Amino acid sequence: MKSQPMLQVPEFSSEAECEQWLKDNPYYCAKPFYSRELTQTNNSIWCCHWGSPFKTINELNSYDKTVFKKDEPISDCSYCYKIEESGTTSERFTDSLYALVHQRDWVDNTDVKSLKLRLDNICNVSCQMCNAHNSSLYDKVTGSNVGIIGLNDEIWKTTLEDLKSADILSLFGGETFLSPKTEIILNAEHSLKQVQFQTNCTVYKKNILEAINRVPSVDFGLSIDGIGPVNEYTRWPSKWGKIKRNVERFFEYDFNFIATPVVNIYTALYLDELIDFYYPYMKDGVDIIITPFFCIDPEWMDMNILPANALTAIEERSTKLLDHPVITEFPLQTTGLVESLSSIINVCQAASPNPSVWDEFLVNNAKWDKIQGTSFKDSLPELYSLIYT
Numbered sequence: 295m296k297s298q299p300m301l302q303v304p305e306f307s308s309e310a311e312c313e314q315w316l317k318d319n320p321y322y323c324a325k326p327f328y329s330r331e332l333t334q335t336n337n338s339i340w341c342c343h344w345g346s347p348f349k350t351i352n353e354l355n356s357y358d359k360t361v362f363k364k365d366e367p368i369s370d371c372s373y374c375y376k377i378e379e380s381g382t383t384s385e386r387f388t389d390s391l392y393a394l395v396h397q398r399d400w401v402d403n404t405d406v407k408s409l410k411l412r413l414d415n416i417c418n419v420s421c422q423m424c425n426a427h428n429s430s431l432y433d434k435v436t437g438s439n440v441g442i443i444g445l446n447d448e449i450w451k452t453t454l455e456d457l458k459s460a461d462i463l464s465l466f467g468g469e470t471f472l473s474p475k476t477e478i479i480l481n482a483e484h485s486l487k488q489v490q491f492q493t494n495c496t497v498y499k500k501n502i503l504e505a506i507n508r509v510p511s512v513d514f515g516l517s518i519d520g521i522g523p524v525n526e527y528t529r530w531p532s533k534w535g536k537i538k539r540n541v542e543r544f545f546e547y548d549f550n551f552i553a554t555p556v557v558n559i560y561t562a563l564y565l566d567e568l569i570d571f572y573y574p575y576m577k578d579g580v581d582i583i584i585t586p587f588f589c590i591d592p593e594w595m596d597m598n599i600l601p602a603n604a605l606t607a608i609e610e611r612s613t614k615l616l617d618h619p620v621i622t623e624f625p626l627q628t629t630g631l632v633e634s635l636s637s638i639i640n641v642c643q644a645a646s647p648n649p650s651v652w653d654e655f656l657v658n659n660a661k662w663d664k665i666q667g668t669s670f671k672d673s674l675p676e677l678y679s680l681i682y683t
Contacts, residue, residue, distance in 0.1 A: 301363040305398065312395050316387055320378065321367050324390040326359045328400035330456065331410035334468070335427060336449050341385065342410070343373035351452060376590065382637045383630070397461070405459040410490075412466045413473040414444030419494055419529045422662050423558060423595050428468065435665050445475070457484045464490035471497035480505035492517060492554075496532050498540045507547055514549040516541065516582075519556050521567045527673040528560050530666045545575060551582045558589035559655065562597040562608045562638060563677050566615045569631070573620045576627065584620075585630030588637065594654040597638070598645040604680040609642035 301322055306312040316322065326340040330351075333339065337348030349357070361368055367375065374384035393400050400407040417429035426438035433440045445453065457463065457479065463486050470476055470493055480489070480502065489506050492515035506512050518541075519525050522534045545551070555561065555568055565586065576582050589595045597608065612635045621628045659670055671678045 299365075300360060301365060303363070303394065303401070306395050309391060309395050312391050313387075316390055319365065320375070321362075321365060321371075322390065323362050323368075323371065323374070323386045324393040324401050325386070325408075326357075326362050328393060328397075328403065328406070329389075329408040329410065330354070330406045331464075332412065332445060332449060332453055333427075334412045334414050334443050334445065336446050341371075342412075343385065344370050345372055346370035351449070377588070380588070380637045381640055382588070382633050400461075406456040407460055408462045408464070409453070409456050409460040410464040410466065411445070411453065411479070413468065413470070413475045413479075414442065415440070415468045416442060416444075416472045417468040417494075418472060418496055419469070419532050420666075421529050422560075422658070423528075423556065423589050423592065430468065444473070450475070454479070454482055457482055457486075460484065460486060462486070462488045462490065464492075466492050467494075469494055469497060471499050471502060477502055477505060487511060488513065491515060494518075494529060494532065495537045495540050495544070498543055503544075503547060506549075512547070512549040513552050514544060514547070515552045515554055516544075517554060517556075518568065519558075519561045520564045521571050523673045524561055524564045524567070527666075527668060527670075528556075528558070530662075530668065545580045549581075551580060553582055553584045555584075555586045556589050557586050557597060557634065557638065558595045559597050559600060560595075560674060560677065562600075563604070563611065563680075564674075565635075565638075566611050566618070569615060569618055569620055573618070576620060576624055581627070583627045583630065586634040588634070592658075593651050594658050596651075598641045599648050599651045599655060600645070601647075601681055604677065605642040605645055607680055609639050612638045612642070 301319060303322070304315070306315065329340050331339045331342060333348060335348065338351045338354040339348055340354070371386070374386035377384040378387065397407070415426070415428055415430050415433070417431055420429055420432040420435050424432050426433035426436060426440040427443065430442055432438070463479070463484070465476060467473060470491060486509050488511040489509045490513040491506055494517045518537065519528050525537065526532055526534055553572055555565065557565065569584065572582050572584060593599070600608070616632065616635055621632060663670055
């Protein structure tokens with residue numbers, strides 16, 4: 295069989311030119327050529343959505359990256375394909391666009407330029423869509439017996455060396471504020487140009503914020519999925535009053551804030567309330583980019599399994615949200631929001647019943663109410679009413 299020729303990646307003079315090339319070559323991804331992500335299980339990947347079994351650093355270094363230059367799908371990358379099929383821009387697209395247009399030397403360099411670290415699984419919330427490897431509280435309440443896990447000494451030493459060549463450092467948890475290694479790495483030897491920091495907003499530590507603030511550019515991710523009881527129910531046992539106070543203290547810093555709400559079976563109906571929350575801060579000059587993400591795993595939390603009347607209500611609210619002044623007044627910050635709303639509407643119109651997955655939702659919903667000591671009916675009464683009446 296004749297071997298598949300390698301893609302020749304051209305130089306691009308504009309984002310528009312690169313965007314078209316990435317659309318014409320939907321199986322190319324630049325991330326393997328410049329990035330490395332270390333997981334709390336001491337394995338390596340290029341992307342948190344990569345489906346291949348995690349590898350050691352040496353195994354990842356020896357992986358034949360030329361497969362990403364072939365004009366054929368990569369089985370390990372189904373996540374981004376699914377996202378793009380739904381009409382939403384994937385990380386393959388956005389990250390490749392940025393690297394190819396603005397940081398071309400990353401792609402042609404052998405050094406690690408983008409370093410993502412999942413330091414450990416220490417976390418003070420237990421999200422129903424999470425797992426024991428990402429949350430110590432989830433591990434505790436589900437009895438998964440994973441324990442506290444994190445980067446070992448050997449991987450940590452390699453990481454500190456990679457940090458010296460990296461332009462971008464991304465820190466994830468667990469809850470990143472709670473990791474003992476967060477402050478250490480921010481004060482280690484580096485010449486970072488950008489830090490990406492993700493938090494569930496339940497913790498505030500001034501010393502860590504000051505260390506982040508010394509880096510020229512900061513993308514500060516806000517993992518809030520709804521207002522009040524919506525977030526408290528899905529990110530239990532968070533308390534909205536504390537989150538709101540912390541967020542207002544975060545907004546005192548000149549960071550680029552990235553709001554990344556997860557659209558799932560519980561939150562899709564209430565997305566408009568979250569946009570209403572961010573809007574006044576944006577009008578006051580806080581730079582907030584709103585980019586919702588879809589929860590498609592576990593399948594029972596995917597909004598498309600909802601009954602028809604609930605989907606109709608979500609579609610109506612999402613359509614109305616497209617006329618929100620936040621979109622007309624802040625078009626650059628809400629591009630991802632517009633795409634997500636369009637995808638939500640498409641899902642609502644195309645969804646079909648899946649009785650087996652719905653049964654799985656009912657089982658898990660009852661299980662989590664028992665674990666959390668909560669009531670779906672009392673916490674999210676409007677959604678409950680749409681489902682059961």
